[in-house]
Amino acid sequence: MKLKNLSLKITLPVLAIATLAIAFNGYLSYAKFQKHLTQVEMSRMRFSVDDIRANLEIGLRLGLPVKAIANAQEIITFAARKDSSIISVGVFDHTGEPLFTTGREGSVTSAPENWRASVIKKGKTLEIITPYSFLVLVPLQGITEDYSGAMAIQYSRDMHDKTMREVLEALVPKNSAAIILSILIGALGVHWLVSKALRKISVIERSLELTYTKNSTTPATDNAGEIVQPIIAVARRAIQEIRDTGKELGQK
């Protein structure tokens, strides 16, 4: 009972920390890979977005408003056809009104409400990862260096999700196996160490019992005797002195 209790008390936290560490490492590998993959994907998307933007801005730099770029629809349709991962492309004027679109409708519905302030007013590029797509919103610059409009490109997440699924499928069995093995080895190992420690303690207990209570002169085993005998010797000396005093009293 003592063995089981102690084993359990030590094993549970040990296994909890070992399991948590493996799980955390697995999560870390997954999250870190996802971060790197997203970085590479975003970098590719930025490159192709810059390409399309450069084509659109040729017209804007001639002084045309966004809606007057004659080949805008052609540019975005060609871009969407060339890159199968593009779900939709939308070109907007400075008020956020969609002027040209291709692919699936509503490319910016998943963009934050205040996207115009950030993209058109501040000239910042927004990169948003939604559960269904990657959305890149870029400002379009006109001849006066102000932002005349914006372009939103929605990329499919299919490849990303597929890769992440594959990574998960690779990591889960390995981490699970490591956790199961750790639990088994940990539980057995701690149990063995606890029983070894308890055995040593019980040897000392027995040695105390034998040497003192049963008055045996031979100590149990090995070092236990070395531990026990000095105490017993002092205890016997104390008792002897008390008895001697008692005897003296009897004589009186």
Added chain:
Amino acid sequence: MTLIRKQLYVIAARSFFVFTLLLMLVSQAGVSITSWPEIKGKLVPELDRKALSVSTSLSTKIARALDYGVPLEELSGVDIFFDEVLEQTEGISYLALSKLDGTVIFSRGIDAKALEQGLLTSFEVITSTLGNPVVMTVMGSTASSSTTRSYRNTAVKVFQQEEIEKALVHVGFDPGYAERKVSDLKYDVAIVLFASLLIGFEILLAVLTGNFIGPLKAVANRIDLMTCGNFSGTTTSASGGIAAGLNARLDRIIRQINESYSSTFEAARRLPQSAAQSAALSLKSISERFHIDQVTDPQAIAGDVVRIRILTFIFMFASMLSRPFLPVYLSEIVDSSSVLSPELSSSIPITVYLACMALSMPYAGRWSDRHGRRNSYMLGALLMAAGLLSTALTGNFWVLLVSRAVEGIGYAVLFMSCQGYVVDNTSAENRSQGVATFVSAIMVSEVCAPAVGGVLADSMGFSGVLIVATLLSLFSLPLAWKLLSKNGSASGPKERSQDSKVSTGSRSPLRNSRFMAISIFAAIPAKILLSGFLIFLTPVVLAKFGSSTSEIGRFAITYGIIALVAMPIFSMIGDRYQCHFQLVIAGGLVSGISMLPIAFEPSSRMVLLGILGLGLGQAMSISSQLTLISRFVQAVDDPENASSALGIFRLIERIGGALGPVIAGIIALRMGPVGAIPILGAVMVSSTIFCLMIIIWLRKRDERIAQ
């Protein structure tokens, strides 16, 4: 170490530690090493897709120029254009334009001749699989170089008027790029592995202390006492668990001695008066020698300082998790809601935190003395959790300031509760051992918390890490309830902790010139540098240099590791050669000078040099400063006032620590965060020289007076 301790618990405890840490090490390392190649492989297809996008785009642009009738060899600006693309597109090693026969016309990022040779050897494969990557080996660029490198070459055709094949665009990826990306993950995994081993050690130590080492240590103490002839008392506390059998047997021996003594004593009382008196004297002598009939509980005596270690570790860990990103996170929040500049706005919350911590520490100490360690620990943990949570959730500058203040007060209460517990449960003989236990928990968290915080922030965001820290603080509540139960009530008129002793004392140490010189010109600048550089500027500057939070975390733990390793060495040197003052001066100079090179080469390497120098300098000066302060005060004052002076000294240096971020913020406002580092270093160097001059002048003045 006595044989009994070895046999009872030391060998077994060591086996538990070795086994558990090995299990954690092998399982984590094994699973990571087997996962890395697979993970790395998954990144390559995406890199190939990127190469194809880039090559298609370049091909379209070159085709447009060809459409205008510019001959292929006379295209101008291609080099500049390729350079721009290479700079903007991470991971691409080279870009090249070749004729259809493989003759390279333009190339950037690689030697044209070497590429041409490489293309020739695999030209057939390249032209038959256009748009797909081909692994190609390229010889070293110089004649003397015999090294070869392999690239993933993606080639696409350039058409004139959309139908005439004119050239090939080549985009080369270094396969080592994926390797480098994954190696970043390797560092993170190594950090997590290292941190998990330290955390595992702390948890195992707490578990073993409660269930194994503690009870057996108490038995070993009893056996030691009995061997010396001390048979005082049986175990009165609940002695279940692992040591129950041994305690029962030892109790039986003591009981037998006591019974024998009692019966003899009773017999003596029945004797005539004169005989009874002489018998009582003999029995008293036996009782005194063998400590018979004295009620003590050896288990209760064995106050367990180790149990505070895990509690100290948890709250320090929670408070340090945010260190690698806090200034960056704060600047994000304050950006929208503060009217001050971003540099100043992000430094003020850190200063508020440190100031509240410093100023509330003396009161927190007294409060903890009065209301008990458990109550104060739990209140501190609640305050800290509230502060962390609202820092994680708020978007308002003023709420942020209040949150940081609450967290600072919580930290002070927690710190004083733990320190007070150590004082309560140690005597003058074992106080330094108890303090070492407390300090080692702080150092362990200093070493692993920033690194783990950085890694976590990379994957779950800044707020996520702050919420994890909140949960950790809350997790310590039930633990404190259980572990500090024996010490839950107010500690009464016990010795008060040093930091709460700031108002007592017959003569104020503030009138001691040497005390003031060390405090103002050594301690305060050192703390300003520590908090201004390490806590505030390092994350800001490294983020500016493009480091991820994991990398910043790795930088931050360097300080902890250096301090952990070097501090005992320098305190030993200081004690052995009695060179504390020299160490304070050397420490100040080392930490200050190490901040200067960044002025000439603004890079992450120089930040690391600064951190290393700071760690080394602080390791030299911290313990020497304390020794010097107590020596200066003891020389002129009542020695008992030394601890009060230490309390005042700590308060002064903590105020210095609180000023650090705001001073760094003000300098950064003018000079930029990178420019602020050498300024802080120069201030440190000059104040150290000033301190040296003052102390020399004081010494000479004293010599003149003595003469």
